[in-house]
Amino acid sequence: MTLQLDDRESDTPAPKPQPALARPVDAGRMMRLCLxxxxxxxxxRRTIVTLVFMPLLVYPLLSVAFQRFAVTxxxxxxxxxxxxxxxxxxxxxxxxxxxxxGERILAKTKHASEEATxxxxxxxxxxxxxxxxxKDVRSELVxxxxxxxxxxxxxETTYQDTPPNAGVPTSKRLQFQLFYRxxxxxxxxxxxxxxxxxxxxNQRSLEVRHIHLPTEVLVNPIRGTGAAVSLTALVPLILxxxxxxxxxxxxxxxxAGERERGTLETLMAAPVPRLRLLLAKYVAVLTVALFTxxxxxxxxxxxxxxxxxxxxxxxxxxxSMTLVGQVLGLLILFATFFSAVLxxxxxxxxxxxxxxxxxxxxxxxxxxxxxxxxxxxxxxNGLLAVTPLVNIVLLARDIFEGNVKxxxxxxxxxxxxLYTFSxxxxxxxxxxxxxxxxxSQATWIELLRRPKTKREAATVAGALFCLAALFPLYxxxxxxxxxxxxxxxAARLTISALVxxxxxxxxxxxxxxxxxxxxxxxxxxxxxxxxxxxAAFILGxxxxxFAHEIFLLNKALxxxxxxxxxxxxxxxxLDRWKEIPPGTILLSLAIVPAVCEEFFFRGYLxxxxxxxxxxARAIAFSAILFGAFHVIxxxxxxxERFLPSTLMGLVLxxxxxxxxxxxxxxxxxxxxxxxxxxxx
Amino acid sequence: xxxxxxxxxxxQTAHEEIVAVDHLSFAVEPxxxxxxxxxxxxxxxxxxxxxxxxxxxxGGYAEVGGYRSSTAPDExxxxxxxxxxxxxxxxxxxxxxxxxxxxxxxxxxxxxxKRQLAELTEVFGLSELLHRRCSTLSTGQKQRVVLARGLIHxxxxxxxxxxTRGLDVxxxxxxxxxxxxxxxxxKAVIVCTHRLDEAQRLxxxxxxxxxxxxxxxGTLAELQADTGHESLVEMFLDVxxxxxxxxxxx
Numbered sequence: 001m002t003l004q005l006d007d008r009e010s011d012t013p014a015p016k017p018q019p020a021l022a023r024p025v026d027a028g029r030m031m032r033l034c035l036x037x038x039x040x041x042x043x044x045r046r047t048i049v050t051l052v053f054m055p056l057l058v059y060p061l062l063s064v065a066f067q068r069f070a071v072t073x074x075x076x077x078x079x080x081x082x083x084x085x086x087x088x089x090x091x092x093x094x095x096x097x098x099x100x101x102g103e104r105i106l107a108k109t110k111h112a113s114e115e116a117t118x119x120x121x122x123x124x125x126x127x128x129x130x131x132x133x134x135k136d137v138r139s140e141l142v143x144x145x146x147x148x149x150x151x152x153x154x155x156e157t158t159y160q161d162t163p164p165n166a167g168v169p170t171s172k173r174l175q176f177q178l179f180y181r182x183x184x185x186x187x188x189x190x191x192x193x194x195x196x197x198x199x200x201x202n203q204r205s206l207e208v209r210h211i212h213l214p215t216e217v218l219v220n221p222i223r224g225t226g227a228a229v230s231l232t233a234l235v236p237l238i239l240x241x242x243x244x245x246x247x248x249x250x251x252x253x254x255x256a257g258e259r260e261r262g263t264l265e266t267l268m269a270a271p272v273p274r275l276r277l278l279l280a281k282y283v284a285v286l287t288v289a290l291f292t293x294x295x296x297x298x299x300x301x302x303x304x305x306x307x308x309x310x311x312x313x314x315x316x317x318x319x320s321m322t323l324v325g326q327v328l329g330l331l332i333l334f335a336t337f338f339s340a341v342l343x344x345x346x347x348x349x350x351x352x353x354x355x356x357x358x359x360x361x362x363x364x365x366x367x368x369x370x371x372x373x374x375x376x377x378x379x380x381n382g383l384l385a386v387t388p389l390v391n392i393v394l395l396a397r398d399i400f401e402g403n404v405k406x407x408x409x410x411x412x413x414x415x416x417x418l419y420t421f422s423x424x425x426x427x428x429x430x431x432x433x434x435x436x437x438x439x440s441q442a443t444w445i446e447l448l449r450r451p452k453t454k455r456e457a458a459t460v461a462g463a464l465f466c467l468a469a470l471f472p473l474y475x476x477x478x479x480x481x482x483x484x485x486x487x488x489x490a491a492r493l494t495i496s497a498l499v500x501x502x503x504x505x506x507x508x509x510x511x512x513x514x515x516x517x518x519x520x521x522x523x524x525x526x527x528x529x530x531x532x533x534x535a536a537f538i539l540g541x542x543x544x545x546f547a548h549e550i551f552l553l554n555k556a557l558x559x560x561x562x563x564x565x566x567x568x569x570x571x572x573x574l575d576r577w578k579e580i581p582p583g584t585i586l587l588s589l590a591i592v593p594a595v596c597e598e599f600f601f602r603g604y605l606x607x608x609x610x611x612x613x614x615x616a617r618a619i620a621f622s623a624i625l626f627g628a629f630h631v632i633x634x635x636x637x638x639x640e641r642f643l644p645s646t647l648m649g650l651v652l653x654x655x656x657x658x659x660x661x662x663x664x665x666x667x668x669x670x671x672x673x674x675x676x677x678x679x680x
Numbered sequence: 681x682x683x684x685x686x687x688x689x690x691x692q693t694a695h696e697e698i699v700a701v702d703h704l705s706f707a708v709e710p711x712x713x714x715x716x717x718x719x720x721x722x723x724x725x726x727x728x729x730x731x732x733x734x735x736x737x738x739g740g741y742a743e744v745g746g747y748r749s750s751t752a753p754d755e756x757x758x759x760x761x762x763x764x765x766x767x768x769x770x771x772x773x774x775x776x777x778x779x780x781x782x783x784x785x786x787x788x789x790x791x792x793x794k795r796q797l798a799e800l801t802e803v804f805g806l807s808e809l810l811h812r813r814c815s816t817l818s819t820g821q822k823q824r825v826v827l828a829r830g831l832i833h834x835x836x837x838x839x840x841x842x843x844t845r846g847l848d849v850x851x852x853x854x855x856x857x858x859x860x861x862x863x864x865x866x867k868a869v870i871v872c873t874h875r876l877d878e879a880q881r882l883x884x885x886x887x888x889x890x891x892x893x894x895x896x897x898g899t900l901a902e903l904q905a906d907t908g909h910e911s912l913v914e915m916f917l918d919v920x921x922x923x924x925x926x927x928x929x930x
Contacts, residue, residue, distance in 0.1 A: 018745040018746050018747075018759075020755060021745075021755060021758040021759060021787075022752075022754035022755050022757070022758040022787070023758075023787035029784060029787070032781075032784050033784075033785075036773070036777075036781050039772070039773065039777070040770055040772045040773060041772075043772040044772055261768040261769070261770070261771070262766050262767055262768025262769075263767075263768045263769065263770060265734065265762070265764060265766070265767070266762060266764075266767055266768075266782075266829070267785075268734055269732050269734060269757055269760065269762045270757060270782070270785040270786060271753075271754040271755075271757035271758045271785075271786060271787070272785055273754075
C-alpha cells in the first residue's frame with residue numbers, strides 16, 4: 001500500500017527508487033528479537049535478585065510473622081478448640097452422645113496425631129469441642145462467637161415398602177443441621193470434624209446391625225457480613241504485589257534504560273516497526289513477571305506446606321493443587337495485563353529516575369483494586385467485570401469462593417486481553433519518538449495528538465485500541481438493556497438498534513477521526529461492481545442451511561448448553577413479537593446490525609489488519625473477533641454461536657477483500673439475517 | 681545516492697521558534713565523503729536525524745537511494761548506517777551477540793552476517809573482544825565496536841555524527857582509517873563534525889553550515905577560491921565575524 005505524499009512535496013518529481021531492500025519482520029526475526037531482550041534482562045543481576053532471592057526470603061519471614069500473629073490470636077499452642085453452638089439442651093445432649101460414640105469408634109482406628117514442632121506449633125493433638133447455648137444462628141456465627149451451630153430434629157420415619165410389612169416403621173433417623181460461616185477461620189474444619197464422627201457412627205451401624213443409617217447431616221453455609229477479612233483474600237494480593245515487583249525493573253530497563261545507555265537512537269534507526277520492538281520487550285517483561293509469579297507461588301506453597309499453615313489459612317483441605325493451579329492462572333492473567341501497563345508507562349520516561357517517578361503512583365493506584373477483594377459482599381457485576389485490574393482481583397476472589405459466573409469471567413478475561421493490546425499499542429506510539437529520544441520540548445499531549453497526515457486506513461494498534469474501548473461499552477450497554485424488562489418489545493428492539501448503530505458506526509468513526517483516518521478508504525466505503533451485489537444477495541439467502549447444519553453439529557458435540565429456561569424466554573419473546581410490524585423487526589434485527597457490524601468488522605477492523613498482514617490473516621482475525629462478539633451475551637455465554645458466526649465472518653471477509661468494498665457484504669449479511677428473522 | 685532538498689526544521693520552545701535547519705540542499709554520490717561542518721548548534725545533527733527519519737521535517741525532503749524517509753522509512757533505514765558519538769552498547773551482551781543482533785535487525789541472513797562479522801573483526805581488530813561483554817570494553821574498544829556495528833549490514837550510505845568526540849589520537853586515527861575504508865568501499869558518506877581541521881583531511885567536499893543555513897559548499901579548492909581563505913577554520917571565522925558585524929549594524 002502506497003502512502004499519500006506529503007502536501008509539501010507534491011510539486012517535486014517522483015523519485016526513481018532502487019530495488020527494495022527492507023525485509024518484513026517474520027516470525028523468526030521476531031523470536032530472535034524477543035530472545036535478545038530476554039537474554040539481556042536475565043543476565044542482569046538485579047533481575048536474579050528479584051526473581052530468586054526475594055521469594056526465598058519473603059515467604060519464610062511472612063510465615064514466621066503469621067505464626068506469631070496466629071499464636072497470639074488463637075490462644076493455646078497445644079490445641080485447637082472448636083466452639084459449637086446448640087439451640088436447645090436436647091440438641092446438645094444428642095450431639096454430645098453421638099460425638100462421644102463416634103470418637104470412641106475413631107480412636108480404635110486412627111493413627112497417632114502429629115507432634116507439634118517449632119515450625120508448626122499449631123499442628124497438634126486432637127482438637128477439642130466446647131458447646132455453648134445460642135439463640136440465633138446467623139448472628140452468633142457472624143459475630144464469631146461460635147464456629148458452627150447445630151440443630152437436630154428427627155427425620156421422617158422410614159417404612160418398609162414390601163408386603164406383608166408395608167406401612168410398618170422400621171427405624172428413626174436423627175437429622176443434624178450444621179450451620180457455619182463460609183469465610184470464618186474454623187467453620188469448615190469444625191463441620192468436617194463433626195461430620196467425621198457422625199459418619200463413623202453410621203458406618204458402625206451398617207457393619208454391625210445392618211440397618212438404616214441412624215444419622216443424617218445437612219450442611220448450611222452462610223455468608224458473613226461483618227468486617228472480618230478472609231485470609232484467603234490476602235494470598236492473591238501478596239502474590240500480585242510480588243509479581244509487580246518482578247516486572248518493574250525489566251520494564252524500566254528495556255525502555256527508559258535504552259535511552260540512558262545510548263542505544264535507543266541506533267535501535268530506532270533500524271528498519272523495524274516500533275510495534276515489533278515493543279512486542280519483543282513486552283515478551284521479555286512478561287516472561288520475567290511470570291517467572292517471578294511462579295517463583296513466589298512455589299516459595300509460598302512450599303513454606304505454607306512445610307509449616308502446616310496451609311490448613312490454618314485455607315481450611316481442612318489446605319492449599320490443594322487445584323487451588324495452586326487456579327492461582328497460577330490468575331497470576332498469568334494479571335502478569336499479562338500489568339506488564340503491558342508497565343511498559344506503556346515506562347515508555348514515556350527519558351531516564352531511570354523519571355520511570356521510577358511514574359511507577360510509584362501507578363503501584364499505589366494498583367493497590368486500591370487489590371484491596372477491593374477484601375471488601376465483604378462486594379458483588380462482581382457487569383461494570384466491575386470490565387474495569388481494569390479490579391476484574392482480575394474480584395475474579396480471583398470468586399474462584400476461591402467457588403461461585404464464578406462464566407459470562408463475567410469471560411468478560412473479565414477478554415477485556416483484560418484487549419486492554420493489554422491497547423497498552424502495548426500506546427507504548428509503541430510513544431517509545432522512541434523524538435520527544436523521548438531527544439528530550440525535545442514536546443508535552444505529553446503532543447505525543448498523543450492527532451496525526452497531521454491523513455491515513456488511508458487505521459493502524460493495527462489503533463484498531464485494537466478502538467476494540468478495547470468498544471468491548472466494555474458493548475458489554476455494559478448490553479447488560480443495561482437486559483434490565484429493561486418493563487419496556488415493550490418494540491421499544492427494546494428500537495433501542496437495541498440505536499445502540500448497535502452508535503457503538504459500531506459512530507464510535508469507530510469518532511476514533512478514526514482522532515486517528516486522522518480517511519472515511520472512505522478507512523472503512524472501505526468504495527463502489528463495487530453491480531454484479532457483486534447480485535452475487536452477495538444470492539450467497540446471503542443460501543447460507544442458512546449451512547448455519548442450520550452447524551447448529552446441529554454443535555448440539556451433537558455438546559457445545560453450548562441449551563438452557564431450557566433461556567429457550568422458554570426466547571419462545572415467549574417470539575410469540576410476542578408477532579404483534580410488531582415486520583418492518584420494525586427487519587430493521588432492528590436484520591438491517592441495522594448487518595450494516596453496522598460490516599461497517600466496523602470488515603470496514604474498519606479488517607481494513608486495519610490488511611495494512612500489515614496478509615489478506616488471509618486479516619480475514620481470519622476479523623472473523624474470529626466477529627465470532628467472539630456474538631458469544632458474549634448478558635445472561636450466559638452463547639458458545640454455540642461462535643462457530644457459525646466466525647464462518648460467516650470468513651465469508652463476509654472474503655467478499656469484502658475480493659470486492660474492495662463493504663457494501664456487498666452489507667447486503668449479504670442483511671439478506672442472511674433477514675431470511676432467518678422472517679423464518680423465525 | 682543522498683539527496684537533500686530544501687530541508688526545513690523548526691523547534692518550538694516556550695518563548696520562541698527556532699529554525700534549526702533552514703532550507704538546506706545538498707547531494708552526496710557513492711564513493712564521496714561529504715563533510716557537513718559547522719559549530720555547535722549549526723543544525724548538523726538535526727539534518728542527519730531527518731535523513732534517517734528520526735525527526736520529521738517541516739519542509740523539503742531527504743532521499744536515500746531514491747526513497748524518501750517520509751514515505752518509505754524502512755527502505756531509507758535499510759540503506760543507512762548511523763554512527764554517533766553518543767552511541768551506547770548493550771552491557772550484558774557480548775560484542776559478537778550485539779553485532780549479530782544488529783545484523784538481524786537489518787534483515788541480514790545469519791550466514792552473511794557471520795561473514796560480514798569476520799571481515800569487520802579483521803578490519804577493526806576485534807578478535808579479542810568478540811566474546812567479551814560490552815560492559816567490559818574501554819572507550820577506544822567501544823568506539824571500534826560501534827564503528828563495526830554501523831557497517832554490519834553493509835549499507836551503501838554511512839552517516840557519522842561527531843565520530844571522534846571524546847577520542848584520543850589513536851582513537852581518532854581509527855576513525856580516519858574507517859572513513860578511508862568506507863571511501864574504498866564506494867559508500868556515500870556524510871561526516872558531521874565541528875573539528876574543521878580533521879574534516880579538511882578526511883572529506884572530499886564540504887558544506888559549511890551556520891544557524892541551519894548552508895553558507896558555502898564545494899571542494900576545498902572551490903571554497904578557497906570562493907572565500908579567499910586557505911583553511912576551513914579561517915573561512916568559518918570570517919563568516920562568523922561578518923555575521924556579528926551585520927547583526928551589530930543599525
